[in-house]
Amino acid sequence: MLRLEKRPQPSTFWTYAAPLVAVVVTILLGMALFASLGKDPVGAIRAIFYEPLFGEFSFYYRPEVIKKAAPLILIATGLAFGFRAGVWNIGAEGQYIMGAICGAGVALAFYPSESRWLVFPLAIIAGTIGGAVWGLIPALLKVKFKTNEILVSLMLVYVAQVLITAFSSGLMRNPEGHGFPGSRNLSQYPAAANGELFAGTGVHWGVIAALIAVAVAYVILTRHQFGFDVRLAGQSPKAASFSGLNPNKLVIISLLLSGGLAGLAGVFEVTGPAGQILGSFPKFYGFTAIIVAYLGRLHPVGILMAGALMALTYIGGEVAQDREQLPAAAIMVFQGMLLFSILGVDVLTNYRLRFGKNEVR
Amino acid sequence: MDINPILLLAAVMVASTPVLLAAIGELVVERSGVLNLGVEGMMITGAVFGYIIGHGSGSAIGGFAAAALAGACLSLIFGFLTQFLLTNQTATGLGLTLFGLGLSSLVGQGATATYPVTVPRLPIPLLSDIPAIGPILFNHDAVVYLSILLIVLVWFVMFRSRAGLILRAVGENHDAAHALGYPVRLVRMAAIFFGGGCAGLAGAYISLVRVPQWTDGITAGAGWIALAIVVFASWKPFRLLIGAYLFGGVTVLQLNLQADGTLALLDIAIGLLAAAAAVVWLTRSITKKAAAPMDNLLSVIILVLSVVYGLLRLAGMQTIPIEYLSMLPYLATIAVLVGLRASNAPASLGKTFHAST
Numbered sequence: 001m002l003r004l005e006k007r008p009q010p011s012t013f014w015t016y017a018a019p020l021v022a023v024v025v026t027i028l029l030g031m032a033l034f035a036s037l038g039k040d041p042v043g044a045i046r047a048i049f050y051e052p053l054f055g056e057f058s059f060y061y062r063p064e065v066i067k068k069a070a071p072l073i074l075i076a077t078g079l080a081f082g083f084r085a086g087v088w089n090i091g092a093e094g095q096y097i098m099g100a101i102c103g104a105g106v107a108l109a110f111y112p113s114e115s116r117w118l119v120f121p122l123a124i125i126a127g128t129i130g131g132a133v134w135g136l137i138p139a140l141l142k143v144k145f146k147t148n149e150i151l152v153s154l155m156l157v158y159v160a161q162v163l164i165t166a167f168s169s170g171l172m173r174n175p176e177g178h179g180f181p182g183s184r185n186l187s188q189y190p191a192a193a194n195g196e197l198f199a200g201t202g203v204h205w206g207v208i209a210a211l212i213a214v215a216v217a218y219v220i221l222t223r224h225q226f227g228f229d230v231r232l233a234g235q236s237p238k239a240a241s242f243s244g245l246n247p248n249k250l251v252i253i254s255l256l257l258s259g260g261l262a263g264l265a266g267v268f269e270v271t272g273p274a275g276q277i278l279g280s281f282p283k284f285y286g287f288t289a290i291i292v293a294y295l296g297r298l299h300p301v302g303i304l305m306a307g308a309l310m311a312l313t314y315i316g317g318e319v320a321q322d323r324e325q326l327p328a329a330a331i332m333v334f335q336g337m338l339l340f341s342i343l344g345v346d347v348l349t350n351y352r353l354r355f356g357k358n359e360v361r
Numbered sequence: 362m363d364i365n366p367i368l369l370l371a372a373v374m375v376a377s378t379p380v381l382l383a384a385i386g387e388l389v390v391e392r393s394g395v396l397n398l399g400v401e402g403m404m405i406t407g408a409v410f411g412y413i414i415g416h417g418s419g420s421a422i423g424g425f426a427a428a429a430l431a432g433a434c435l436s437l438i439f440g441f442l443t444q445f446l447l448t449n450q451t452a453t454g455l456g457l458t459l460f461g462l463g464l465s466s467l468v469g470q471g472a473t474a475t476y477p478v479t480v481p482r483l484p485i486p487l488l489s490d491i492p493a494i495g496p497i498l499f500n501h502d503a504v505v506y507l508s509i510l511l512i513v514l515v516w517f518v519m520f521r522s523r524a525g526l527i528l529r530a531v532g533e534n535h536d537a538a539h540a541l542g543y544p545v546r547l548v549r550m551a552a553i554f555f556g557g558g559c560a561g562l563a564g565a566y567i568s569l570v571r572v573p574q575w576t577d578g579i580t581a582g583a584g585w586i587a588l589a590i591v592v593f594a595s596w597k598p599f600r601l602l603i604g605a606y607l608f609g610g611v612t613v614l615q616l617n618l619q620a621d622g623t624l625a626l627l628d629i630a631i632g633l634l635a636a637a638a639a640v641v642w643l644t645r646s647i648t649k650k651a652a653a654p655m656d657n658l659l660s661v662i663i664l665v666l667s668v669v670y671g672l673l674r675l676a677g678m679q680t681i682p683i684e685y686l687s688m689l690p691y692l693a694t695i696a697v698l699v700g701l702r703a704s705n706a707p708a709s710l711g712k713t714f715h716a717s718t
Contacts, residue, residue: 004447004715006715083452088451090455141695141698141699145698145699147695147698147699148589148592148698150398150451151585151588151589151592151694151698152695152698154582154585155582155585155586155589155691155692155694155695156691156695158581158582158688158691159688159691159692162684162685162687162688162691163688165684166682166684166685169684170682170684287455287459288459290452290455290459291456291459294452327467327470328466329463329464329466329467329470330463330467331463332459332462332463332466332467333460333463333464333467334463335459335463336456336457336459336460336461336463336464337460339452339455339456339459339460340438340442340453340456340460343442343446343448343449343452343453343456344442344446344448346446346448347446347447347448350447351447351715
């Protein structure tokens with residue numbers, strides 16, 4: 001009989017190999033899924049992983065991959081801190097939406113202004129604060145009333161979704177929009193636009209911010225006391241409390257941090273690729289970022305790579321929709337399978353597979 | 362608008378049923394020591410399969426059965442990953458929700474009703490003739506009765522049978538239960554399977570009875586609210602009933618407010634809430650000598666907000682934009698989580714079990 005034996009220490013080999021195995025497993029599962037939908041499995045996988053990077057129209061798709069990866073990496077980096085410490089911020093989607101609302105609100109308040117050096121930075125600050133405050137709510141409720149941060153942050157996602165839909169047809173509606181819902185298009189408002197910094201690369205300020213966030217997170221996690229506290233709290237809560245670590249502080253800081261980064265991602269998205277406040281404001285980055293954080297093993301550098309891979313499945317999914325008529329929802333299922341695989345394969349990091357019966361001890 | 366309190370209360374029972382069904386399943390799962398955050402995913406999968414099978418075959422029973430099976434099958438993925446591959450339960454549950462949302466959207470593409478399905482009402486003879494109480498409690502479809510029956514059944518099995526004792530033992534201390542020779546993983550798999558079936562049923566109730574249609578994301582967070590209600594109920598079956606009906610009340614109130622346009626209903630609701638808060642504060646300050654505002658924060662917040670609302674109404678506020686009202690169920694859930702602190706959680710909840718450790 002097959003059984004699992006706990007390793008004395010996590011295997012270094014499997015720490016690095018597990019994500020790769022998970023991707024391979026997901027590709028195999030995905031091929032089975034696509035085949036069961038009556039599509040060409042090899043063609044679909046090729047469309048997802050090969051075409052956007054090296055195919056005929058890759059000059060168009062590559063910048064899109066970069067644009068998609070930036071918010072995912074930003075949000076996932078923030079989430080990783082909390083997840084490591086055992087603080088489950090599941091409401092990044094709401095924090096991301098609130099960041100977009102606050103950032104866009106400030107930018108729109110200055111509307112005819114032309115001073116880019118005032119409006120754009122102010123929008124960024126407002127968005128970050130908006131996201132951080134939305135993250136602070138579950139943190140404070142957890143610290144003060146011991147509520148479950150998972151449920152509260154999630155409820156706030158639905159509240160944020162109601163708010164953005166209401167604002168897009170009320171408070172923030174474009175006065176020149178002929179009564180249609182949706183704010184002014186911020187990407188066409190030079191003082192606030194978050195356009196490409198280098199034409200044709202897809203690199204906008206959000207991408208720069210994501211790279212900075214990864215670098216800073218790496219330094220904090222490996223060289224700073226806070227990073228040590230986070231790892232300690234996650235690995236051994238008991239040891240953490242003996243060493244005088246204040247768990248409440250950790251909860252507040254990790255939710256502020258992840259909320260702020262999610263808000264930041266929201267501002268860059270609303271002033272750039274999305275352009276306006278609308279009920280259909282690009283959704284699900286906040287949730288997909290959870291997969292990214294896990295696939296990246298809650299490590300900043302891993303998250304950078306995982307974010308790029310996840311963005312690739314988005315863009316590749318669009319290619320596969322065109323080429324193979326693969327339904328859009330199939331990519332969501334594919335991403336879900338990726339999370340299952342990474343979590344499942346992880347067993348090999350901490351356990352050894354053994355044949356035979358348990359020894360009597 | 363005429364407000365008919367009897368119809369309103371009957372609607373509360375219908376609105377509460379999906380949350381109640383999902384929550385009773387999750388209660389069993391959590392009592393066995395497993396935290397499955399995938400309720401929303403299993404629910405929406407149940408919703409889509411219930412809709413498709415129900416409308417494809419024209420049989421409501423077929424739809425509900427298919428939904429329960431779909432939810433239960435999906436929960437087996439979670440069970441396999443957490444019990445046999447020892448994955449983190451929180452992350453796996455979230456994954457299950459993401460997967461379920463994608464799967465339902467994939468399966469539900471172009472799903473339209475071929476045979477219209479109506480779930481017939483089954484008025485209980487004699488009891489449904491009682492004035493006022495009859496129409497509120499005893500004139501519903503079979504699933505509403507089933508949900509209440511399930512509560513009683515779960516309570517009975519959990520607290521009055523040997524199987525329930527084992528289930529609770531596994532949830533309180535899996536190492537001790539293992540040492541006594543109980544099959545921890547098997548018990549938990551059974552609980553997870555049951556929870557998945559309940560969540561599937563709950564989803565089908567939404568897509569076949571409450572909304573009667575299929576759209577992406579139709580469950581709109583009901584699965585998460587079910588999770589919150591389990592916490593609210595302190596893992597006790599009968600308190601679950603109170604929590605679910607409270608939530609149903611807020612939902613019905615919100616829908617009626619949107620349809621009504623005047624604020625008469627909200628005036629009554631807020632008046633009642635403020636009165637309740639005042640009574641709670643008073644009784645607490647008499648019985649426990651805890652009169653300080655900080656000890657009664659929830660009551661204080663409710664009273665302050667009610668006063669603000671009252672002043673706004675006196676100043677001539679006529680309406681609230683209806684979009685904002687749809688936030689009410691979610692805000693109410695947060696308020697409930699704040700007001701009633703969780704206690705009595707199964708000790709092994711969310712912990713991974715491995716026989717070697």
